[in-house]
Amino acid sequence: MSALQLNSIFPQFDTELISNLENIGQVTEFKEGEILMRSGQYFKNSLLILEGRVKLYREGDDGEEFFLYYLEKGGACALSMICAAKNETSAIKARAITNVKALAVPILHMDALMKEHKQWYYFVLETYRSRFSELLEVIDHVVFHSMDEKLEFYLKRQFDSLGSKISITHHAIADDLNSSREVISRLLKKLESQKRISISRNEITRLNF
Known part of the structure; x- marks a missing residue:
């Protein structure tokens, strides 16, 4: 990937930082459905997403999944940036839900990037801040809201x-919300009857949402 392409995805980075990332990073591709990170694994790299979409979630003791958030083009995993520097293991699982292209930046360069590039320092802080804010919003809906409200919140994020x-x-959707398919189908049909969404095979269209 050229410096021009990298700069178009991360316009907040100056030419010196872009050049450094080109030298130390490696473009890596993942197929749809491929696992990028498992719970308990040590972080080897911090991934900057260049193309595609990655789903991050917590995995329960019985294998159930709790959806956290998505990583998309121009994003990065805040946990990998913070935990990697302390040699801590991952507490989340990450899966490519489309074909993904990412720039893998080895964790051994994290300290130097933070010290030498102010743009990287601010990028890490903003990434962590935005993800923390998003997680608080998710927790708020999980703890204090009914399933129909959780579904509406989930769909709004998707749209x-x-x-x-x-x-x-x-x-x-049921997996992401830790519910059953039957419950989700019933609530989706309710939203469709209210003409807020339109449902077709494996597709949901926003109408008055």
Whole structure:
């Protein structure tokens, strides 16, 4: 990947930082469905997402999944930036839900990047701040809201991120919300009857949402 392409994705980085990242980083590709990180693994790299979408979630003792957030083009995993520097293991699982291209920056360079490049320092802080804020919002809806409110919050995040039409199954939504497919299907049909969404096979379209 050229410096020009990298700069277009991360315009907040100056030419010196871009050049450094080009030298120390390696472009890595992941297929749809591939696991990028498992719980308990040590971080070897911090990934800057160049293309595609990555789903991050917590995995329960019985294998259940709790959806946290997505990483998309121009984003990075805040936990890998913070925990890697302390040689801590991952507490999350990450899966590519589309084909993904990322710049893998080895963790051994994290300290130097923080000290030598103010743009990287601010990027790490802003990434961590925005993800923490997003997680607080998720926790608020999980703890204090009913399932129909959780579903509306979930769909709004999807629409805001992906556009007015999203490709997703009822089963996948149920997994993300730690619910059953039957409950999610019933609530989606309720939203459709209110003409807020339109449902077709593996697709949901935003109408008055």
